[in-house]
Amino acid sequence: MSVEITGLNTLLSELERKLGKSNIKRLSDKALTEGAKVFVAELKRQFETFKDTGASIDEITISKPMTVAGNRVVKVYWRGPKNRYRIIHLNEWGTINNPNPRGKGKIALALRNAEKAYRDTIVRYLKAGL
Secondary structure: OOOOOOOHHHHHHHHHHHHOHHHHHHHHHHHHHHHHHHHHHHHHHHHHHHOOOOHHHHOEEEOOOEEEOOEEEOOEEEOOOOOHHHOHHHHHHOOOOOOOOOOOOHHHHHHHHHHHHHHHHHHHHHHHHO
């Protein structure tokens, strides 16, 4: 069964006409940032299960909103003095010598767990701004 939604482009253009492009961009940026904070909170909770020094948790960073391929996005990445970005993929996927590390799959689990809360946060912030 499939559903075809019509009029979405008309709705978006009408919102831009009424509110202005800058207001739409400001609202979406705030909503994306708050949604990213929800995801990061869940990610930190998942990383607590295999915490060693806590450097992987401390270095989680949220980027400023940016446009990528015509869409507004924020990125969650690792940046800090201990360079944890170098080993995050090893915790997520394992290695040949250690195929099942303690943190295996925790980023994917955080994505699944935070999906509904992330969407709810985005909707809440967009509704509050309109």
